[in-house]
Amino acid sequence: MQWGVAAVTDRQDSESYEKRLEAVRPRLLAFARLQLGDQHTAEDLVQDALLAAYESLDRFRGQAKFETWVFGILRHKLLDEIRSRKRLQPISLNQDDYPDIEHFFAANEMWERAEIPQPWHEPEQALEKDHFWQVFDICVFHLPTNTARVFTLRELLGMDTDEICDSLGISEQNCWVILHRARLKLRACLEKSWFLNEEAS
Amino acid sequence: MMSCRHSTELMSQKIDRPLTLKERLWLKGHLLMCFRCRRCDQQLDFIHQACQKRKEGGDAS
Incomplete structure (x- = not known):
């Protein structure tokens, strides 16, 4: 699957990005839940990451795999959350x-x-x-x-x-x-x- | 010297901490003799590198 570069501005493409973001949601959620052990915080964090991804779609230049890129956004949010807790559920x-x-x-x-x-x-x-x-x-x-x-x-x-x-x-x-x-x-x-x-x- | 099991322990730990000289020499000796473990070592390194690249890919954009 190839994702165009400047095509993000195209309405049709923007819709397909939306679908793509929704498609990756369950995997992000599984990952966040694994780390946080708490469904609500995991959902909030994933929602936050997906919104951030959506808002910065124009920064996605297609040099990374799309999922890798969204995953990277979640990764930073997870690390912040984990470090702010100092101690995870032991x-x-x-x-x-x-x-x-x-x-x-x-x-x-x-x-x-x-x-x-x-x-x-x-x-x-x-x-x-x-x-x-x-x-x-x-x-x-x-x-x-x-x-x-x-x-x-x-x-x-x-x-x-x-x-x-x-x-x-x-x-x-x-x-x-x-x-x-x-x-x-x-x-x-x-x-x-x-x-x-x-x-x- | 023939324990492939121990050899896999060391090849995993070298990803997480520096091995001692003794451990390094032991592992090197074992890998010279054992192509199965050589293959395993390359594949574990590959998995680690793949995760690194996945992280970097996420950071790059």
């Missing part, structure tokens, strides 16, 4: 919060045959596709909730592990364990759902 971790990665490795700690990482074909090209990021987000939301929270704080909001530990009240060691498992799960999910799925690419 999480207490039990076994269910840690994704299970036991099946990736055999008893001797080497890769299980069926789980050996496979070559990925032209991964860079995937980044250019909005659909890749949809699959990516689905894979993230398949992680246990607290794992998905830690992963998105780290990789999508760009916080350091010590800041994450402070706001969530967990040890840095815990953080590393969670991120390790999250990344292995995500790698396997992307491989299965995108890179080895020919229809998708």
Whole structure:
């Protein structure tokens, strides 16, 4: 899907941008709710981000993917909100919060045959596709909730592990364990759902 | 030296903190011998870079 550059002024295009913004709303909401754990604040924040996006459509020059751009606006609003709270709802971790990665490795700690990482074909090209990021987000939301929270704080909001530990009240060691498992799960999910799925690419 | 599991722990942690010299050498040694982990390492780096670019893409406009 290509979005024109100066075409934003065009009424028809403006309407299609509106539709596009509405289409991305559920994904933004899922993301905000994951971080804030509070439906109302999440809805307000997403509404705020969508309005900001709509008002600055003329600043969207098409050099970024449209969804990435809207996502970036939400990201800043989320970071402000999280930092203003100083401390997020602390999480207490039990076994269910840690994704299970036991099946990736055999008893001797080497890769299980069926789980050996496979070559990925032209991964860079995937980044250019909005659909890749949809699959990516689905894979993230398949992680246990607290794992998905830690992963998105780290990789999508760009916080350091010590800041994450402070706001969530967990040890840095815990953080590393969670991120390790999250990344292995995500790698396997992307491989299965995108890179080895020919229809998708 | 043969634990792929431990190797994936270190390749993940090197994204979040500087590894100690000992850890770096261990990981380097393992990756030299293990193409499966080399592949995994590249893919985890790719995922991290992809998230960075996604953030930058959002910031750029």
